[in-house]
Amino acid sequence: MTFTLDRRTMLAASAASLAAPALARTPVKRPNVLFILADDMGYADLSCYGRRNYETPAIDALAAQGMRLTSGYANSPVCSATRTALMTGRYQYRLPVGLEEPLAFRDMGLPPDEPTLPSQLRKAGYATSLIGKWHLGAAPKFGPRLSGYEHFFGIQGGGADYFTHASGRGHDLWDNETTAGEHGYLTDILAREAIEQLGRHAADSRPFFMSLHFTAPHWPWEGPNDQAESARLAATGEPAAIFHYDGGTMATYAAIMRRLDEKVGEVLAALQQLGLADDTIVVFTSDNGGERFSDNWPFSGRKTELLEGGVRVPLIVRWPGRITAGSESAVPVMSMDWLPTFLGLAGSAPAPERQSDGVDVLPVLLGSSMPVRPLFWRYRHLDQASCRFGDHKYLRINGNEFLFDVVQDPLERGNLKARQPSLFADLKARWTSWNETMLPFDPDSFSHGFHAKDMADRFGVE
Template identity: 30%
Template sequence: MVFVPLLVVSVWLLCSCAGSPPNFVLLFADDLGFGDLASYGHPSSLTPNLDRLAAGGLRFTDFYCTSPVCSPSRASLLTGRYQTRSGIYPGVLYPGSIGGLPLNETTIAEVLKPLGYATAVVGKWHLGYGADGMFLPTKQGFDQYLGIPYSHDMGPCWNLTCFPPDVKCFGTCDLGTVTVPLMHNEVIKQQPVNFLDLEKAYSDFAVNFITTSVMKKQPFFLYYPSHHTHYPQYAGSMAAGKSLRGPFGDALLEFDSTVGDLLATLEKTGVINNTLIFFTSDNGPELMRMSRGGNAGPLKCGKGTTYEGGMREPAIAYWPGTIRPGVTHEMASTLDILPTIASLAGAKLPQVMLDGVDMAEILFHQGKSKRETMMFYPIDPSEMYGLFALRLGKYKAHFYTQGATHSATTPDKDCPGFAVLKAHNPPLIFDLESDPSENYHLPVEERPDLQALLERIKKVKEQFEATMVFGESQISKGTNPNLAPCCNPQCSPKPSCCHCQ
């Protein structure tokens, strides 16, 4: 017998009787660290709208993504499956990548579509473009899309920034690289994208989508994977120079302003009390950028690593009148978002191996999580090495450790790229409740209780890896420059002719 919490049943019945299933708004920040928000301890971040979500919603302290870099993390979020199953590894997809998120993978949007949901994504896709745009969101269950199909730094002069009044979005370097496009559905609307107006375009699009859906009395799913706060940051005139944290803070403030626009629209249209808003981030901060890269708070290392700073994220669930404000220390993951949304909407789960679990008990009762474990794969997972780390309850075991270029510049010698791959036998075990910074590994040899724990961890690892079938690597299919998006596909010479305003 499956136990369904009473509150979940009452919420579902209320929505069903009223003829209005719950709406979902999924906010996904980019390279935002565990310590970057005021609600997570940062002393100078200016984010009034995210602060409102944190104060009025449920804030997670032990929430994880599945990869310390962008594309695989996004694949897991949308499918509820580790990236190793879908083949989004090693690393990330590029403008000319041949592969992408396989079309036989089922996204949250595709789970909701049979129930009549309107679906839209605005922002950073980064799950492939492919031949003739075959991997775009419109091929994966989304009715509408406005955004950049990959990371916004994948154009000429990727290290330049875009802030008024000293605007320098592009320069004279990397001229053999196609400029970054802004796509509407499957058509390039602008190339190169105007970064100074981009967030307003995103906000207007999202506001219109919500308003139109409500007018049509259609339940909706809005996925907003922001480019902020990935380096190089950008911001328009309303946010530039307005924060206390320089370019990073300005970008974060601009993202926050869009969150405010969405909240205001949900209130104005009268659906905020029937909408679950969930906020989190794709991976940890890019510490190599120093103050421009974000902050992991007390956690060890950052982007690119399987230490806590690379994969433990801020996360907030907000649903006025349904989710009680508070803080939970229960373990949860981006993997759990798909099954949770499916449960609330009354949708069928995909008939595949899912790695996510329903978070209803945490969200509505601040009760225990169904998740006992979290698996940690590196940027370049392989069947030969398997898991780099595993968390069981409050304990985390590192079987392998390795630094990353993304986490350079910190004083910690374990974080940079020159911290080479190390195998640990027995694994390094940390108590994350008393030592979230992973500073002091426990003396397994001296404590019989830890030896019993280690045996249990090894058994859980063995059982999990027996279920893991690695999908064909989409990123190893390589790149073809001719696949990079161009608004004038037949023009010459490329890429300089790929220019539309």
């Protein structure tokens, strides 16, 4: 793969060499963090996780250089709820915004006074930036720069056209609080901005935390050569056209994924060229399970479902010199774990008034194990509830209850409820006790998301 830095990035890199000549040569005591989040990516949508009809060589290389986790979990089967947990390090159901599932039509968001991963890292001396998708409330009440990010470039909403950058709210591409008039394919634009921001971070003496939240492979179903489809959607004049339920093909999805992989590769190449790679932890994961064209094998279920396919996600972590290259772990790690993990590496800790529900997973990344802990989920539509504890999982969906061994039976086909009644009762009781500590569902929340009709068809509910 060839890669060249543009003029602005080269100038920033030159400034870095003058302002902080030791940055590229001497590992910093506190690592930088580059957190790359894909949107709606299925567990097996990367070739290093099993995708068969296309390849993702850049992200595969990242896995070969670090650790591939096979029990990576999203906090929710939908977007905003997981992002709430990622930002706060707590179960999303502790905050009203986390009940929206997903955040769509109400004027709600992540409260600016809520301690977040970027705000707490910033207090610890880190430079912070978000490139890409926010989806935790719209300006002026809410926004990335009100919640700890010093710099923001991306979209505020849940999805935007890849070419016009329009969403249901209109044009939705921003440079901080100013509308960005960038032209081109959104994945390309976000990668280019990330590379330029890396140059700015290299010129800063502080360690950095960069969130790079791509919109790919989230709908609309537009590959890098699908300008005609973008124009067709724009011509309808309807905000809902971005969903185009009749759109897309497997070939289109492959094109979206290949371009994402290519641009991740360019960002990682820039990190190397700027002399930052050895001092930077890189995480690659997804906000929830895959959707229409995703491959979630060997799991059943998908986005909006608490079957494993809705919450099990690819998870890759690279930290040169600390994480063993080519290693693998089956220890469950969840979105909310990153806040205590990164704060620990920064020499800090979660805010005393907001203790994290996650745990520091550094021992896992360094090749050790952790005590078994229960992990919990709930999703209002179809009355879904789930608890994983060890190899087993309690699941409730549409009035039916199950006990699965998700290690031996990843497809969740063999219901062990009658065979192991005491274990079933234990996991169910754990979930019930946990749920009593969470906020109740908000009857006015947009809980069904954009997939309610699809799920009703699949599960036979009106």
